[in-house]
Amino acid sequence: MEEVLAATDRVIDAHKADRETLVEILREVNDENGHLTRDDLQRIAERTNLPLSEVYSVASFYSLISLEPLGRHVIRLCQDAPCHVAGGREVREALEHELGIPFGETTVDEQWSLLTTSCIGACAVGPVMMVDNDIFGNLTPEKAREIIARYREADVQDVTPTPQGG
């Protein structure tokens, strides 16, 4: 247990660990581990002197904090109006087809999670998606499939593909 929570403790150590730093701590532990476990929440509650229910309540509120394990890569496709009218619906269908899962789910091999996001502020090059922390714009169904292929290839070689905005 102590080893599992070492990363969580490191994040907490770097903060004052009080009420005001709770969101930052949650987000950093999430980014470190990919998601937050019940044990993480418990430890954060103990060290910030807050009830576990309160820590859970805050963690469950924010979309960039996950309480469930996600895939190795997380796709977040913008589904708002500017991306939708620029062809977002076709990209949405192409992604579901390519990965074989509907939005909101993770592939069985735990390589991909397919999520939607609200506007990510790159509307002039819509439709837009984030893959992990990188943004890809001017998407078409074909381009979306190519991007997935590049990540798959890079995973085999263990390198990160370069995003292309346009």
Place this chain on the structure above:
Amino acid sequence: MIRSNVLSRQKRVVLRRAGSIDPYNIEEYIAEDGYFALGQALGEMTPEGVLEAIKDSGLQGRGGAGFPTGLKWSFVAQQSAEKTRYIICNADESEPGTFKDRLIMEGDPHAVLEGMALAGYAVGANEGWIYIRGEYEMSRDILERAVSQAEELNLLGDDIFGSGFSFHIHVHAGAGAYVCGEETALLESLEGKRGVPRIRPPYPTVRGFRGQPTVVNNVETLANVAPIILNGSEWFRAIGTARSPGTKVYSILGDVNVTGLVETPMGTTLREIIELHGGGMKGGKAFKAAQTGGASGTIIPAEMLDVPLDFASMRESGAGLGSGALLICDEDTDMVDLAYVLMRFFENESCGKCTPCRVGTAQMLEALDRLRRGTARRADLERLEEIAKYVQVSSFCGLGQAAPVPILTALRYFREEFESRLRD
């Protein structure tokens, strides 16, 4: 060549350095009059003088509401002297279709920092926070570096220019929640809680961050402050319209040839923006509608193409300027589908605190889905309109109050299109 043509039609105040200086290098900002306004204010002006200059300029909040900035500052300045005051930059830009704040922060970060320091001097605050949305990693990185460079040169920090005035800025990243753009929800989130809105009054100017008097200003608003101090309020009032001075940064999107950001004087019409800056309608198609101000904005028809885009004129026409997003839709646009997509956003982003918004957005989405699929009856449409009105008047915060706006305005101008989708 192309760049100079594009720029020659614009009037750039807040974007004048964006794209031409290196945002990672404070010296390039300083070389273009950067921190001169702060130096001038601290050396030659009283805090009251700075406050008066902003009041006289007529600057209005660029986050969407258009509230007079100087008046907001004066509410904080007049609080009792023992209270700690805060300046908060609302950089939680998440209104769909809006990315002006991101490009201001990434193109000219010090303009925002200098505006915050001037606001701090005017109202007696020594601490500022930038609440930046969690997805904007690059903006955060650029701002953090800008703060540390400014501190190294003592343009921020303790005893700036030996004036006795100290101002510290912290950069804080959000964790993903549209509602945190609402200023009281932002304050809750900054205090480490769920980002749900607070009851108002008391307003943040009286009880804001940590319960203390707080100015919350949008990025674009703050980026206007240093130019006003440097050039004077008369210079600012000569730009734009009498009731809405200055420029506005718009994002043009949708069915135009050129999408992107433009900065033009307040009062420019939508027609001019489409023709001069958007390169006209894509494929020569006819204009059908525009949504002004993002997802929570109004949907307007072709008859309103010549209304001046400023806060007052738009309000009088029953429309809103909002964040400055302009989503242009051509003749092929399915208004029912558009209304559905917009409501999906609000249903997803409703924070759940109040019933009208939490339940109402879900009910409206369901009705729009039936309309979209052609299975709705006349009674469904009547019910949709009724719920929309309830949600608009009874929601706790701006999110719920604005969520029905696109539907109600779409119904005002395109009712026959909704009716044509009914089963009966």
